[in-house]
Amino acid sequence: MATNPSLVVRLVSASVAISNRAGSIIREIMKAGDLGVVHKDKDKTDPQTEADRKAQRCIVASLAKRFPGVTVIGEEDLSQDDSLIEMKDSEEVLKVKCPDDLKDVKPGEVCIWVDPVDGTTEYTQGFLDHVTVLIGVAVNGKAVGGVIHQPYYNYQAGPGAPMGRTMWGIVGVGCFGCENKDSLGGKRxxxxxxxxxxxxxxxxxxxxxxxxxxxxxxxxxxxxxxxxxxxxxxxxxxxxxxxxxxxxxxxxxxxxxxxxxxxxxxxxxxxxxxxxxxxxxxxxxxxxxxxxxxxxxxxxxxxxxxx
CATH class of the missing domain: 3.40.190.80 (D-Maltodextrin-Binding Protein; domain 2)
Known part of the structure; x- marks a missing residue:
């Protein structure tokens, strides 16, 4: 682990663990069979599910508890639930060296953008590999770090197969959690x-x-x-x-x-x-x-x- 990790590194580290917890919540609600769908628009094209609500309460409460002074903006307009707070970290993230331009970031310079279930329509329709949890870290308006968690990655692999994966990145450090295989063969x-x-x-x-x-x-x-x-x-x-x-x-x-x-x-x-x-x-x-x-x-x- 890096000595005294910077705020940005700690935020991304926490966001990896928090997104994993949110992914578990999303799968649990689907498994229980009642998605609790409501519609945020009169045309019923913008659904919200219990997974959106509970996953966001988990993410926002966890970030607010651990990083006071940081602004967190989520897609859903909800109160937070302190019973869902996740306090774990990603040891992999904590080991990285923070870029010099991000070492001295203060909480008031940070805004975190949260989509608890990106692809809600697909979630309700069974296109589960389309679903992700998004936590983006911005400093002074610039996107500098983030997490994309895919709760249903590998879900069709059969019973007992590990499910879910988390990709994370920090500008100046790199992107981790997935491999670019460039399978396009020159096609656009x-x-x-x-x-x-x-x-x-x-x-x-x-x-x-x-x-x-x-x-x-x-x-x-x-x-x-x-x-x-x-x-x-x-x-x-x-x-x-x-x-x-x-x-x-x-x-x-x-x-x-x-x-x-x-x-x-x-x-x-x-x-x-x-x-x-x-x-x-x-x-x-x-x-x-x-x-x-x-x-x-x-x-x-x-x-x-x-x-």
Whole structure:
């Protein structure tokens, strides 16, 4: 273990353990058989489940208890539950050397963005490998660390197989927990939304001239496809997603040399006063990010404000 780990390292270490606990909660609720679905919109396109509620109470209460003075913003508007506090750490994370520019970060400079169940619609529909838990750490508005936990990774492997995995990253340290196998064979594979498509999204994808399009749920899951080398870029030319969807994925991509921006190529900021909606869409890639930004039609860029 590093001597006197920095606040950022301790936050990511705690977030790994907390996300693992949240993943267990998500699986337990699914196994019990009552998801407790309510809808946050009149059109019933934005479901919330008991897994969203209980996992967020666990994450927010744990972070608030352990890191007073740090701002935590979650997708769900809930009170916290101190009975769900997780106090464990990841020894793997605590061993890393903190980059010099992050060593002296103070609690008031940190904002943490939490999506307790990214891919809730997919969770309710049985697309379980699309589901992730996202905890993103931002310092002075910049995404610098994060955790993507996939509670149902390996869930189809059969009885007794270990289930779930956690990826984490710190900019200047690296990205850990998954292997980039680059299985594309030179093909341009685009991943995008499976449930929130628009003409603008499709027009932008067509402009990329992809060899294949993967329509999957959850921003976390889409970025995992990039981290693993199973997709070339994540394209979403629409103002649909929020800061809690992209903070952790942006940090992990940045930590391995990739990039997540709006359609204009601007990085999103994550300070506590920022608007929650990402009005400028998403262009994410593990490499060649500039190419994808350059292929966004100007007419689409004119429709979406810059971050």
């Amino acid at each position: 594979v685009i991943t995008t939304t499976r449930s929130h498509g628009t003409e603008a999204v499709q027009e932008t994808i067509d402009a990329m001239q992809p060899d294949e399009v993967l329509r999957v749920g959850g921003a976390g899951h889409k970025v995992l496809l990039l981290l693993e080398g199973r997709a070339s870029a994540y394209i979403f030319a629409s103002p649909g997603c929020k800061k809690w969807d992209t903070c952790a994925p942006q940090a992990l991509l940045n930590s391995m040399g990739g990039k997540l921006t709006d359609v204009h190529g601007n990085l999103y900021e994550y300070h506590k006063e920022v608007k929650h909606r990402n009005m400028g869409g998403v262009i994410a890639a593990a490499r060649n990010h500039e190419f994808y930004v350059s292929r966004v039609p100007q007419s689409i860029k004119d429709q979406l404000p810059a971050a």
